[in-house]
Amino acid sequence: MTAPNIVMIGVSTGGPLALRRLFDGLPPLNAAFVIVLHIPPGMDYRIVLSLAAVSAMPVSLAEDGDYLRSGQIYLAPGGFHLRLEGNSRIILEEGPRVNFVQPSVDLAMKSLLKPLRRKRIVGVVLTGMGRDGAEGIRHIKEIGGVTIAQDRETSAIYGMPKAASETGAVDYVFPPEKISRKLVELLSSNKE
C-alpha cells in the first residue's frame, strides 16, 4: 500500500483543547494524521468523539495493523506505544515507558522513514509537560520533513514545544490556528 503524506502530532497536558483548536475548521487535507497524546486507556475514545465533533476529517482510534489512509485522523490509544512500519502501517506494542510515558511521541516520530519523492512528512509538537517529542522532531527534520511547535503563549505547559524548539530543528512556532493554516498551505499544494 502506498504511504500517504503524514502529519504526526505529539501532545500532552492541555492537549485535548489544543487539538480541538487545531482541527476545528481544518478542511480535509491530502495527508494521514497520526496523533500521539499522552493519555490513559479508557479516555482515548472520548477524545476521538470530541475531535470527530469538530473535524471535517473522520477520526478513529488507531488499531494494530491499520494502513494509513489520506484524509483520516488516527489517535494512538492509551497503554500502548505506536509506531509506523514503512510509513504506512500502524503497529501498536507494549513495552517500557519512554520519556516516562506511553504512548511516546519520540518513539512514534522516530519510526518514520525518509519519505519517497513528492511525499511530505510534517511533525508537530503541541503543549505538554516534559520533553517527549524533541528527539522525534529532530528526526523528522533529518529525514526531510517540516517541523512545527506550538508557541509559548497558547501552550498550557510550554515544556514539550520548548524542548522541541531548543533542538534547533523546528521550522515554525505558531498558535494552533496558525498551525492549521500552515498545514493547509503545506498539504494543499502537494497533490498525489
Place this chain on the structure above:
Amino acid sequence: MDSRIMIVDDETMIREAVKILLQSEGLDIIAASGGEECLDRLRAGFRGVILMDIMMPVMDGWDTIRRIVEQGLYEGNIVVMLTAMDAPGEKMEGLQEYVTDYVTKPFDTNSLLDSLHYYLSLLPTDGDRL
C-alpha cells in the same frame, strides 16, 4: 444532582471563590482541603473533574495524583491542575497521562468555565463502556 467537579486546595479562600464562581454558573461542586480528603471523596464514589492544587501541606498535588492512580481511583476522572506554579517541575514526570490540563492562578474565569464545560463533556456516562 451528583457533583461532577471537585476542587482540592488547602486555601479556604481559593476553595470558596471557585465554589461560588462555579455555583453561579449552575455547576455543582464539592471541595476537599487536601489530598487525603480528595482520596476519601474518590473512595466514596466521586467521579468527575478534579481541580487540583499542587502546593499543599502533608500531601502535594503530584503525590495525591500518584495515590489516585496507585489505588485504582483514576478511571472516570479528569484531573486539571489549578496552581500558582508557572511550571510543573520534575515531580510531574510519569504523571503526564493523568493530567489533562494545567491552569495557573490567577486564572481567567471565562476560560476556566469554557474548559470545565468541555471536560465535563468528556466524562464517561452510564452508557459508556467504562
